[in-house]
Amino acid sequence: MEYPFITYKPVQFGESEMISRSKVFYDLMDQRRSVRDFSDRDVPEEIIRNIVKTAGTAPSGAHKQPWVFCVIRNKTLKSRLRALAEEEEKKNYEGRMSERWIKDLAPLGTNEKKEFIDIAPWIIVVMKKSYDQDADGTKTNNYYVNESVGIASGFLIAAIHNAGLVTLTHTPSPMNFIAKALNRPDIEKPYLLLPVGYPAEACKVPDLTRKAYDEIAIYFE
Numbered sequence: 001m002e003y004p005f006i007t008y009k010p011v012q013f014g015e016s017e018m019i020s021r022s023k024v025f026y027d028l029m030d031q032r033r034s035v036r037d038f039s040d041r042d043v044p045e046e047i048i049r050n051i052v053k054t055a056g057t058a059p060s061g062a063h064k065q066p067w068v069f070c071v072i073r074n075k076t077l078k079s080r081l082r083a084l085a086e087e088e089e090k091k092n093y094e095g096r097m098s099e100r101w102i103k104d105l106a107p108l109g110t111n112e113k114k115e116f117i118d119i120a121p122w123i124i125v126v127m128k129k130s131y132d133q134d135a136d137g138t139k140t141n142n143y144y145v146n147e148s149v150g151i152a153s154g155f156l157i158a159a160i161h162n163a164g165l166v167t168l169t170h171t172p173s174p175m176n177f178i179a180k181a182l183n184r185p186d187i188e189k190p191y192l193l194l195p196v197g198y199p200a201e202a203c204k205v206p207d208l209t210r211k212a213y214d215e216i217a218i219y220f221e
């Protein structure tokens with residue numbers, strides 16, 4: 001069977017513009033922080049739509065696009081998710097997490113309270129599909145699902161930041177309660193929960209430093 005191919009239209013710039021664009025993008029991304037203190041200021045749906053569409057441009061194993069983004073604005077549903085997340089996180093902080101894990105989290109100032117799920121105007125739950133079903137319900141395979149959904153989530157986080165909004169990569173573990181609360185089918189498993197909105201006024205974030213370039217890059221020239 002012959003499959004169709006189309007001509008790729010490259011996005012191209014002169015070298016000095018490439019240097020400038022790569023620096024500008026790095027500077028923008030370097031300002032991204034995980035925010036845990038949100039404002040309730042509303043965000044237009046169109047921005048959320050563009051952000052989620054950007055996540056949907058990610059590459060995926062065999063182009064299976066094994067993701068679904070649940071976009072939540074409903075206040076009752078947000079409150080329910082918050083209550084369920086806090087229930088699980090209480091158990092985590094009161095015994096399910098190791099002492100070492102609690103110690104590693106200490107600089108972040110996190111605890112079982114998850115007000116941001118109520119306060120942020122939007123919650124995006126990223127769902128991953130380890131397998132899929134075609135129209136007649138036959139099981140079909142997905143490939144490199146964690147890698148694919150992880151990359152799409154990275155695009156999502158970058159798009160949120162690029163739009164001038166903030167988010168938190170939240171993993172209220174175990175996350176099965178989310179699929180139930182959202183009434184999603186068994187083939188979808190919650191991957192991340194991201195509140196999206198503006199930071200609260202005078203919002204503070206932990207004073208963290210990122211690894212130096214030499215620590216993250218190794219050249220083989």
Ligand SMILES: Cc1cc2nc3c(=O)[nH]c(=O)nc-3n(C[C@H](O)[C@H](O)[C@H](O)COP(=O)(O)O)c2cc1C
Pocket residue numbers: 032033034035036108110168169170171172205208
């Ligand atoms: C996979 C993953 C899961 C995370 N889960 C949580 C979480 O459940 N709660 C939380 O407060 N932060 C969570 N974080 C955020 C990290 O704590 C944060 O990215 C890290 O401290 C670095 O801070 P920065 O994002 O501001 O650079 C998570 C991050 C990742 C990548």
